[in-house]
Every structure is written in structure tokens, then in C-alpha cells.
Amino acid sequence: MEAFDSLMSGFAHATTWENLLYCVIGVSIGMFVGVMPGLGPVAGTAILIPITYGMDPTSAVIMLSGIYYGAMYGGTITSVLINIPGEAASVITCIDGHQLARKGRAGLALGVSAIGSFVGGITALLGLTFIAPPLTRLALSFGPPEFFSLMLLGMIMLIGLMGKSLVKGFIAAIFGIILSLVGIDPISGATRLTFHTPELLGGIDFVIVAMGLFGISEILMNVENKGAAGKPEAVKGLLPRKGEWAPATKAIGRGTALGFLIGLIPGANAVLASIASYSLEKKIAKQPERFGKGALEGVAGPESANNACSGSALIPLFTLGLPSSPTVAVIMGALIMHGLQPGPRLFTENASFAWAVIASMFIGNAVLLVMNLPLANVWAKIAQVPYKVLLPLIVMFTMVGAYTVRNSVFDVGMMIVFGLIGYVMKKLDLPIAATVLTLVLGSQMEASFLQSLAISNGSMEIFFMRPIAAGLLVVTCVILLVSSWAGMKNKKDMLSADLEI
Numbered sequence: 001m002e003a004f005d006s007l008m009s010g011f012a013h014a015t016t017w018e019n020l021l022y023c024v025i026g027v028s029i030g031m032f033v034g035v036m037p038g039l040g041p042v043a044g045t046a047i048l049i050p051i052t053y054g055m056d057p058t059s060a061v062i063m064l065s066g067i068y069y070g071a072m073y074g075g076t077i078t079s080v081l082i083n084i085p086g087e088a089a090s091v092i093t094c095i096d097g098h099q100l101a102r103k104g105r106a107g108l109a110l111g112v113s114a115i116g117s118f119v120g121g122i123t124a125l126l127g128l129t130f131i132a133p134p135l136t137r138l139a140l141s142f143g144p145p146e147f148f149s150l151m152l153l154g155m156i157m158l159i160g161l162m163g164k165s166l167v168k169g170f171i172a173a174i175f176g177i178i179l180s181l182v183g184i185d186p187i188s189g190a191t192r193l194t195f196h197t198p199e200l201l202g203g204i205d206f207v208i209v210a211m212g213l214f215g216i217s218e219i220l221m222n223v224e225n226k227g228a229a230g231k232p233e234a235v236k237g238l239l240p241r242k243g244e245w246a247p248a249t250k251a252i253g254r255g256t257a258l259g260f261l262i263g264l265i266p267g268a269n270a271v272l273a274s275i276a277s278y279s280l281e282k283k284i285a286k287q288p289e290r291f292g293k294g295a296l297e298g299v300a301g302p303e304s305a306n307n308a309c310s311g312s313a314l315i316p317l318f319t320l321g322l323p324s325s326p327t328v329a330v331i332m333g334a335l336i337m338h339g340l341q342p343g344p345r346l347f348t349e350n351a352s353f354a355w356a357v358i359a360s361m362f363i364g365n366a367v368l369l370v371m372n373l374p375l376a377n378v379w380a381k382i383a384q385v386p387y388k389v390l391l392p393l394i395v396m397f398t399m400v401g402a403y404t405v406r407n408s409v410f411d412v413g414m415m416i417v418f419g420l421i422g423y424v425m426k427k428l429d430l431p432i433a434a435t436v437l438t439l440v441l442g443s444q445m446e447a448s449f450l451q452s453l454a455i456s457n458g459s460m461e462i463f464f465m466r467p468i469a470a471g472l473l474v475v476t477c478v479i480l481l482v483s484s485w486a487g488m489k490n491k492k493d494m495l496s497a498d499l500e501i
Helices: 002-014 017-035 040-052 057-081 088-102 106-139 144-162 166-181 206-224 242-263 270-284 297-312 314-320 326-337 351-372 376-382 387-406 409-427 432-455 467-500
Strands: none
Touching (some): 017 040, 017 351, 040 057, 040 206, 040 326, 057 088, 057 106, 088 270, 106 242, 106 297, 106 314, 144 432, 206 326, 206 409, 206 432, 297 314, 326 432, 387 409, 409 432
């Protein structure tokens, strides 16, 4: 009942005309980001963070969150109509969604996707509403050792699940930790890794790094892999026929439940949720051979799963201060930038902010359901804008955004450098998300670690004498061992296959 009352107060705040306007702006931009092939929610959110400077923190996060889940909706449209995924989680939708479109049933694929996305998103928000408060009360009992162990666990899980190679994940993570150390030491006051550059005394700004690694690198990749989109299929007949409602509804239910649970796991992003849902639907189907040829369940399940996962991923962020996906890590950086600390105290010290953002997501999902279907053909045509027209505009926008962070040309140069680094990392298959996560968590982990040692007079035993901290460290070690074993097994299998050839 307390959670319901808090949510109602959040709706009162979220329905002011300013916050409603920013919610609509956010989901509209998110739809645009989603339909643009290769851009995606991570790059879109990172690029647009600078426009929130000077905004009220609640309005800013409402808009950035709208971009996040709006992009998840938007990526579906081009996947179905022109067989080009707008973002990574929609790749699975191409398999059966576009086959339905080729059969003249694009409207059915988009209609079921919109309904599934809405159900998945709303379910995740209900979970956030009623699970977050008790989880927050538990987290309030955490001290520095528990928070250090928890952040270490989240980091290892993300590294282990993000890339094909654990070694590459660690390389990317260590790079992020090094970046987090730049600036003035919080304990001794000594300068670290500044190379006598005054602009680095305050550290490397997260926004600059995120815009470069995600935004500029995506632009470079798109220039390299440019291609023309095909003619979008016509949209008609948005709702399932009489005999199609039951399988679609069951797939939406299974996808929602699976996506919600996966979203709670740090590192398990919406891509994994959509793949798991598609695999589940194909495995339990009476006629699995239909998949890949226009199976409705192959659209309904994954679309529900990726939106449920995106929503439930906010639960660890809001309650524990732990980002569970790259986009959520960017949103976490935006929260910190606006003076808000994600974690258990968010619901006690900034309750009006937290509940207003949650309430705005309910509103945003309803707005997206209305926007998603009547304007599907319009959104698909946007994806056909030539890269030679669109990309220079995006580059110009990112440079202006980087400059406005601190009104510094130095920051623009830094963003370009990180863009080139991000491009190289993608070419080498190094997970950029691991770098961003460790950059965000690095200073907090350092603070928690040093506070723990101060409490124990320099003894490391504090991490093993406290049950919760010790339990989290044991889980971390198990994940490391399992990931290492899986990596070695994959290499052994690949070697055996090469020898057979």
C-alpha cells in the first residue's frame, strides 16, 4: 500500500506539463534513435546527455529514460518493415518479423510487437514499484565492504557475459579503471595520471568518454558499413486473427517473465533476453519448423522479453546503485552528473524524484503504444535517410554537445580521441560496455574499498568476516571460474573443429 501511495504521488509530479513534455520528447527521440540502423539506445542516450545540462534533474532523467525505452520500441519497426534492426535487441525480430511482412502481414508483426513491448514494459515497472522498496530496505543495511563486494560482483558478471573472451573483457575493464583514476586522489590529494594537463585535474568526464566510445565510434562504423535500406513493406491489419490470439498471448507472457528475470542479472542485457525468449519459443513449439518462416511467437516473445528486461534492469540501479547494462550505466552517469546518487538512499533522500521517474515510465509506455502503430510507415522512411546527409548532422551535434559540457575545446578533442579508441575496440572485439561500467563504478569501488580498510585498520579480513560481503565474493569467484572454464572449452572445441577440417 505504501508503494502504491508513493506511486500516486509520483504521478502527481510526473503529470506536470514540463515533465509530460520532456517524457514525450524523450520517447520521440528514442523512437528516432531506435529506427536508425546502428545507432541504438546506448549511443543515442550518451550523445544526448549534454542537452540535459541546466535542466531540472527529474525532467532530465525522465527524458533520458524515455530515450532508453523508446529506442527499444523503435528498433522493431525497421526490423519488420525493411529487415534492418534499429538496435541490437531487435536483431532476433528480423528473423520472423520480416518474413511476416513479406507475406503481407507487417501490420500483425508490428501490432503484436507493440502489445508485447507494452505488456513487458508495464510488468517490469510494476516490479520496480513493488520490489524496489523492500530491496532498498535490505540494501540500507549494507556497509562499505558489502557495497565493494556487490560492485565487484556486478563488474565481473558484466565482463563475463558481455564479450566472447574473458581476457578481452578484463582488458576493457582495466582500461576503464585506469580512466577512473585520472585526477586528484580523494585520500592523499595527489594528482594521478594527469601528465601536467590542468584540464585533467578534475578527472575525465564520463559524458565525454561515453559520447566518444559509443557515439563517435558508431558513426565511424556506420560510415564503413553504409548501405541503402529497401522499400518498407505496407502496414495493414494490426491485430491478430481469432486463432492467433492464444499463441501470441502465451508467448508474450513467457517472454515478459523471462525478460524480467534476466534484467535483474547484471550484464544480462536485452539482447540476451530476446535470444533466450526466441530459443524458448522454438523449443516448446509443436511445429518448430515454422520459425524463420513467419512464426508469430518468434516476434511476440522476444519483443516482450527485451522490453521487460530493459525495465527490470532499472531495479538494481535504483535500489543498489548497480548498472546492469550499458545503457543503464549511461543513465547512472547522468544521475551522478545531476547530483543524484543511485542506490538505497535514492528512495529515502530523493523519493519524489525516484517515484516521479517511475510514474513517467508508465506514461511513456502508453504514449509509445499510441505512437508505434499509426506512424510505423513514417518511422520506417526515416531510416532511409542517406547516411551522407544524416551522419554529418549527428557529428555536428555531438561536437556541440561535448563543448557544452565544460565550454572547452579540449573536451571536443578528448571525445574524438575516445571515438577513435572505441572504433579500434570494436574492431578488436573488446567490450566497450566493460570500460564504461568500470569508469562509472571505479571511483565508488575505490571509496568503498578504502573506507572498508579504514574501518578494519588496514585488514583485508573485513571482506571475509562479514557474511553478506563474503557471500558476494564467493559468488564472484564462482562466476570467474565458470567463465574461464567455458572460455577454455570453447577454444578447445574450435581447435578440434579446425583439426577435423
